[in-house]
Amino acid sequence: MTKQPLPPSRNAAAVVTGAGSGIGRSFAYELARRGGVVICSDINEARAEQVAASIQALGSKAIPHRCDVGDAKEMAALSDEAEKLLGRPVTLVINNAGVGLGGPIGEVLLDDWRWCMNVNLWGVIHGCHFFAPKLRDLGYGGIINVASAAAFGAAPEMSTYNVTKAGVLALSETLAAELAGTGVNVTALCPTVVPTNIVNDGKLPEKRREFARAAMTRFALTTADKVARQTLDALDRGELYMLPQIDGLMAWRFKRLMPRLYTRIVGETYRLLAD
Numbered sequence: 001m002t003k004q005p006l007p008p009s010r011n012a013a014a015v016v017t018g019a020g021s022g023i024g025r026s027f028a029y030e031l032a033r034r035g036g037v038v039i040c041s042d043i044n045e046a047r048a049e050q051v052a053a054s055i056q057a058l059g060s061k062a063i064p065h066r067c068d069v070g071d072a073k074e075m076a077a078l079s080d081e082a083e084k085l086l087g088r089p090v091t092l093v094i095n096n097a098g099v100g101l102g103g104p105i106g107e108v109l110l111d112d113w114r115w116c117m118n119v120n121l122w123g124v125i126h127g128c129h130f131f132a133p134k135l136r137d138l139g140y141g142g143i144i145n146v147a148s149a150a151a152f153g154a155a156p157e158m159s160t161y162n163v164t165k166a167g168v169l170a171l172s173e174t175l176a177a178e179l180a181g182t183g184v185n186v187t188a189l190c191p192t193v194v195p196t197n198i199v200n201d202g203k204l205p206e207k208r209r210e211f212a213r214a215a216m217t218r219f220a221l222t223t224a225d226k227v228a229r230q231t232l233d234a235l236d237r238g239e240l241y242m243l244p245q246i247d248g249l250m251a252w253r254f255k256r257l258m259p260r261l262y263t264r265i266v267g268e269t270y271r272l273l274a275d
């Protein structure tokens with residue numbers, strides 16, 4: 001009898017970008033809990049080291065790593081070094097690193113547009129570009145791209161962020177098509193609000209920061225840990241879309257059915273809540 005391969009989240013040799021905080025940190029912990037070895041990569045070296053150390057303290061193997069996902073050379077180096085650091089070929093990549101940027105179209109500085117596009121979109125492009133061929137050659141494993149409900153939600157004053165996440169979703173769908181039947185699963189994670197550091201660390205007008213912080217506590221229907229668990233389970237089932245919250249699911253369906261009405265209601269509701 002031929003032995004069935006393990007689901008990709010089990011005993012993985014994994015790379016997680018943006019693992020120093022929030023959803024990325026939860027992915028790293030959960031992969032360790034599932035028997036894996038994890039490279040905890042982050043642009044913030046101290047955070048990467050802290051997460052890796054606390055995973056090691058639980059008796060699992062985690063390797064801290066500093067890398068800016070927006071830098072193609074650094075991502076190429078990570079993909080070259082990963083097998084050596086892990087002690088075996090990479091089986092799972094989680095392109096998670098991301099930053100927040102808010103403000104009305106026309107007021108967001110173009111340099112800030114470039115910064116956010118570089119991390120959120122180019123970071124995931126780099127992760128797919130350098131790791132997908134290795135996984136395809138291996139014929140086993142998974143790629144999780146962290147998009148957002150912003151990919152389809154059209155939330156006002158989040159244009160840059162929305163554009164980057166729509167790009168991540170399109171990239172993930174295409175990657176899933178290209179890798180279909182190869183043994184490599186692809187999942188795009190699309191959460192709404194998850195309490196993390198993204199608002200504190202992001203760039204948004206001060207008058208909106210308080211609103212965004214309040215939304216994080218008031219509207220968060222989940223936690224980063226739960227999202228990580230659900231997404232790894234979705235990857236194991238071969239699901240392309242992971243929408244972990246009911247508000248995201250409702251927005252996804254409503255917009256597909258009535259896009260013009262949806263956009264008007266979103267805009268008017270935002271003005272009511274934020275002004």
Ligand SMILES: NC(=O)c1ccc[n+]([C@@H]2O[C@H](COP(=O)([O-])OP(=O)(O)OC[C@H]3O[C@@H](n4cnc5c(N)ncnc54)[C@H](O)[C@@H]3O)[C@@H](O)[C@H]2O)c1
Nearest residue numbers: 018020021022023043068069097098148193194196197198
């Ligand atoms: N928190 C939410 O409500 C929410 C909702 C939908 C999607 N997301 C997405 O989840 C992902 C994780 O965000 P989070 O909410 O956990 O935020 P977070 O701020 O808590 O964590 C993001 C991590 O990414 C790292 N990072 C930032 N720029 C980087 C770069 N250039 N290279 C490498 N690492 C970098 C940060 O140092 C930080 O450790 C992001 O892609 C974000 O867009 C978050």
